[in-house]
Amino acid sequence: xxxxxxxxxxxxxxxxxxxxxxxxxxxxxxxxxxxxxxxxxxxxxxxxxxxxxxxxxxxxxxxxxxxxxxxxxxxxxxxxxxxxxxxxxxxxxxxxxxxxxxxxxxxxxxxxxxxxxxxxxxxxxxxxxxxxx
Amino acid sequence: xxxxxxxxxxxxxxxxxxxxxxxxxxxxxxxxxxxxxxxxxxxxxxxxxxxxxxxxxxxxxxxxxxxxxxxxxxxxxxxxxxxxxxxxxxxxxxxxxxxxxxxxxxxxxxxxxxxxxxxxxxxxxxxxxxxxx
Amino acid sequence: xxxxxxxxxxxxxxxxxxxxxxxxxxxxxxxxxxxxxxxxxxxxxxxxxxxxxxxxxxxxxxxxxxxxxxxxxxxxxxxxxxxxxxxxxxxxxxxxxxxxxxxxxxxxxxxxxxxxxxxxxxxxxxxxxxxxxxxxxxxxxxxxxxxxxxxxxxxxxxxxxxxxxxxxxxxxxxxxxxxxxxxxxxxxxxxxxxxxxxxxxxxxxxxxxxxxxxxxxxxxxxxxxxxxxxxxxxxxxxxxx
Amino acid sequence: xxxxxxxxxxxxxxxxxxxxxxxxxxxxxxxxxxxxxxxxxxxxxxxxxxxxxxxxxxxxxxxxxxxxxxxxxxxxxxxxxxxxxxxxxxxxxxxxxxxxxxxxxxxxxxxxxxxxxxxxxxxxxxxxxxxxxxxxxxxxxxxxxxxxxxxxxxxxxxxxxxxxxxxxxxxxxxxxxxxxxxxxxxxxxxxxxxxxxxxxxxxxxxxxxxxxxxxxxxxxxxxxxxxxxxxxxxxxxxxxx
Ligand SMILES: Nc1ncnc2c1ncn2[C@@H]1O[C@H](COP(=O)(O)OP(=O)(O)O)[C@@H](O)[C@H]1O
Ligand SMILES: Nc1ncnc2c1ncn2[C@@H]1O[C@H](COP(=O)(O)OP(=O)(O)O)[C@@H](O)[C@H]1O
Ligand SMILES: [Mg+2]
Ligand SMILES: [Mg+2]
Ligand SMILES: [Mg+2]
Ligand SMILES: [Mg+2]
Ligand code: NI
Ligand code: NI
Ligand SMILES: [Zn+2]
Ligand SMILES: [Zn+2]
Numbered sequence: 001x002x003x004x005x006x007x008x009x010x011x012x013x014x015x016x017x018x019x020x021x022x023x024x025x026x027x028x029x030x031x032x033x034x035x036x037x038x039x040x041x042x043x044x045x046x047x048x049x050x051x052x053x054x055x056x057x058x059x060x061x062x063x064x065x066x067x068x069x070x071x072x073x074x075x076x077x078x079x080x081x082x083x084x085x086x087x088x089x090x091x092x093x094x095x096x097x098x099x100x101x102x103x104x105x106x107x108x109x110x111x112x113x114x115x116x117x118x119x120x121x122x123x124x125x126x127x128x129x130x131x132x133x
Numbered sequence: 134x135x136x137x138x139x140x141x142x143x144x145x146x147x148x149x150x151x152x153x154x155x156x157x158x159x160x161x162x163x164x165x166x167x168x169x170x171x172x173x174x175x176x177x178x179x180x181x182x183x184x185x186x187x188x189x190x191x192x193x194x195x196x197x198x199x200x201x202x203x204x205x206x207x208x209x210x211x212x213x214x215x216x217x218x219x220x221x222x223x224x225x226x227x228x229x230x231x232x233x234x235x236x237x238x239x240x241x242x243x244x245x246x247x248x249x250x251x252x253x254x255x256x257x258x259x260x261x262x263x264x265x266x
Numbered sequence: 267x268x269x270x271x272x273x274x275x276x277x278x279x280x281x282x283x284x285x286x287x288x289x290x291x292x293x294x295x296x297x298x299x300x301x302x303x304x305x306x307x308x309x310x311x312x313x314x315x316x317x318x319x320x321x322x323x324x325x326x327x328x329x330x331x332x333x334x335x336x337x338x339x340x341x342x343x344x345x346x347x348x349x350x351x352x353x354x355x356x357x358x359x360x361x362x363x364x365x366x367x368x369x370x371x372x373x374x375x376x377x378x379x380x381x382x383x384x385x386x387x388x389x390x391x392x393x394x395x396x397x398x399x400x401x402x403x404x405x406x407x408x409x410x411x412x413x414x415x416x417x418x419x420x421x422x423x424x425x426x427x428x429x430x431x432x433x434x435x436x437x438x439x440x441x442x443x444x445x446x447x448x449x450x451x452x453x454x455x456x457x458x459x460x461x462x463x464x465x466x467x468x469x470x471x472x473x474x475x476x477x478x479x480x481x482x483x484x485x486x487x488x489x490x491x492x493x494x495x496x497x498x499x500x501x502x503x504x505x506x507x
Numbered sequence: 508x509x510x511x512x513x514x515x516x517x518x519x520x521x522x523x524x525x526x527x528x529x530x531x532x533x534x535x536x537x538x539x540x541x542x543x544x545x546x547x548x549x550x551x552x553x554x555x556x557x558x559x560x561x562x563x564x565x566x567x568x569x570x571x572x573x574x575x576x577x578x579x580x581x582x583x584x585x586x587x588x589x590x591x592x593x594x595x596x597x598x599x600x601x602x603x604x605x606x607x608x609x610x611x612x613x614x615x616x617x618x619x620x621x622x623x624x625x626x627x628x629x630x631x632x633x634x635x636x637x638x639x640x641x642x643x644x645x646x647x648x649x650x651x652x653x654x655x656x657x658x659x660x661x662x663x664x665x666x667x668x669x670x671x672x673x674x675x676x677x678x679x680x681x682x683x684x685x686x687x688x689x690x691x692x693x694x695x696x697x698x699x700x701x702x703x704x705x706x707x708x709x710x711x712x713x714x715x716x717x718x719x720x721x722x723x724x725x726x727x728x729x730x731x732x733x734x735x736x737x738x739x740x741x742x743x744x745x746x747x748x
Binding site: 103 | 268269270272273276321339340341342343356359360363364365366367368371372374375378379381382384
């Protein structure tokens with residue numbers, strides 16, 4: 001349930017960007033959600049809708065898109081997908097909070113190195129905002 | 134004159150890649166040279182041509198392209214170009230050897246931070262290799 | 267657009283004082299001192315948080331004997347309370363496993379932690395910094411908050427070398443330096459630290475039996491180091507009020 | 508395609524032994540021990556190089572009193588010789604200025620240095636590592652060379668905590684560990700380091716007047732620490748031959 005904190009972060013950023021861009025009304029916000037963090041989309045959506053009414057964003061449509069997480073080994077170059085990992089619930093939970101903890105528990109599936117880059121699917125970010133100026 | 138070491142690195146990599154790709158003869162190598170490192174192109178070319186004959190690469194054409202160096206501040210987002218810096222010869226020399234030393238001597242031209250990313254123009258790398266298989 | 271930076275400002279809004287215990291040099295006592303600072307402030311009646319940012323070689327969980335805690339989730343992460351502190355460390359998630367992180371991961375972990383942790387209202391947030399002049403120091407300077415720095419040094423040429431550089435950097439970057447804590451004084455060393463031209467908050471002697479007090483908060487606070495850190499705090503509190 | 512990695516293999520081809528002095532923990536004596544190791548090996552008649560990879564908080568240039576040197580360029584960079592060592596440090600280029608580098612820069616600087624330095628033929632290259640389990644450790648493991656590790660620890664719970672993690676990581680990653688040097692022993696501590704299950708190369712006592720010998724190579728070598736490091740070397744040499 002720190003989905004709430006993430007939703008709050010998104011909403012606050014939307015308000016700040018809208019102000020910076022001089023938008024009178026925000027219409028659509030595209031949010032990308034990295035798979036690595038295993039956000040509970042339903043809770044996240046619920047939090048967004050609650051926050052919408054609190055912050056005068058009733059008319060905004062939030063479009064969510066999940067991005068598949070992929071890793072690339074810095075040692076051997078091998079690429080693999082998060083969905084091919086079989087991690088315990090505890091470990092998934094840890095990565096849920098701090099995605100970097102992946103380096104504690106995951107290893108390159110080819111050479112066993114912890115030295116990999118998360119090339120996609122990390123974090124939650126705002127892809128675009130549109131509205132009326 | 135560590136241009137020689139850089140040229141050697143390039144030539145050795147060309148040989149390795151050619152082998153990996155199964156090229157019988159290498160025809161053209163495109164090399165990108167980051168401006169930050171202020172390579173002396175004439176010395177670099179000379180070194181390449183000397184090494185060509187040493188390593189059986191006589192028929193290779195090396196195409197060199199210099200890439201303008203640009204920095205972006207991680208603190209304020211400002212972007213600026215290396216050519217707009219006015220650095221002493223000593224400092225340029227230091228950056229010539231280890232480009233990262235830029236963080237010792239250069240500052241964001243807007244906010245004064247040493248915390249910037251070199252977004253282009255760092256290093257020497259092989260852009261492409263073509264030849265006969 | 268990374269929404270985390272905006273979130274951080276929101277989450278630290280109700281923290282009156284953010285103090286980072288830094289040095290650049292390793293092994294000078296940053297973790298011991300920052301932990302004792304947090305504990306002493308809490309004993310004085312302040313609302314205190316402690317954040318360990320030395321993600322690859324954390325120590326504060328050993329000093330606090332806090333290996334059994336887990337944070338609660340509630341619209342974010344609620345830092346567990348231990349010995350009166352709100353305490354956050356990556357070891358909640360990594361346990362005692364090696365955590366090899368490159369700088370970019372260290373930076374991301376810090377931003378992530380700060381953007382999900384709900385400290386609530388605090389008088390003081392104490393940050394234990396890792397050695398080196400690298401990602402964490404740069405991120406602490408990058409975040410837009412009223413952070414102040416306490417510098418820890420020992421009377422050694424090797425520590426002095428790095429601390430001088432860190433002070434130069436912080437001053438150039440308008441980082442507010444509260445003062446210097448000189449740790450592990452044994453008597454025969456140079457007094458070169460006086461040339462740093464920074465307020466010396468306290469001089470702490472080398473205390474041979476300190477090791478036995480690690481993990482035992484009560485005797486740590488009553489020890490010489492514990493009492494000396496309290497002296498430094500009295501100065502710091504006077505300054506900040 | 509970054510040609511530097513290929514270049515590194517070429518430049519280290521004629522180095523018979525690469526030994527990295529590591530710990531994860533700061534302030535345990537990595538810089539003192541690695542420098543003395545290099546100096547003692549050179550006195551024994553070996554061809555020796557010393558590379559300081561603690562770019563943001565270097566110390567070996569102070570220990571060697573090597574602040575006036577500059578490397579020569581000749582088809583690469585020729586490491587200056589000092590006290591019989593081929594010695595490379597970033598301080599040739601940064602002097603005594605603060606050098607705030609994020610992890611990615613630290614990694615780039617290491618790869619750059621290794622790809623342009625012409626060590627020539629060496630019996631031993633000694634690498635002084637920074638604290639933390641981060642970019643440098645990961646790069647030392649990533650480069651394809653026959654590197655071996657000497658672990659430095661003190662008899663402190665806080666040092667032990669991190670060293671245990673580093674050993675676990677190195678073992679998992681097939682890093683060859685020569686053994687452990689236990690530094691700064693004062694007598695009353697726990698012997699927990701014996702539980703690390705690694706060969707203890709030597710136990711070095713805490714030497715109160717060591718500070719006075721920093722920068723003075725002769726008296727450093729003759730000091731207790733200097734002689735103890737030599738004992739460790741005799742074991743290391745026997746192993747590697
Ligand atoms: N005043 C002191 N007297 C004796 N030992 C000390 C003192 N301060 C710190 N230490 C010890 O020094 C070591 C390094 O302390 P630590 O707090 O981990 O430093 P850092 O966080 O700067 O790496 C630890 O073993 C600690 O117990
Ligand atoms: N055996 C020892 N006795 C006393 N002081 C020591 C000993 N070994 C190292 N030191 C001191 O401890 C401090 C840390 O040593 P250093 O080599 O810089 O450690 P590191 O490289 O691990 O950070 C320095 O001030 C050094 O002079
Ligand atoms: Mg510490
Ligand atoms: Mg710590
Ligand atoms: Mg060191
Ligand atoms: Mg060093
Ligand atoms: Ni959650
Ligand atoms: Ni040159
Ligand atoms: Zn791999
Ligand atoms: Zn800037």
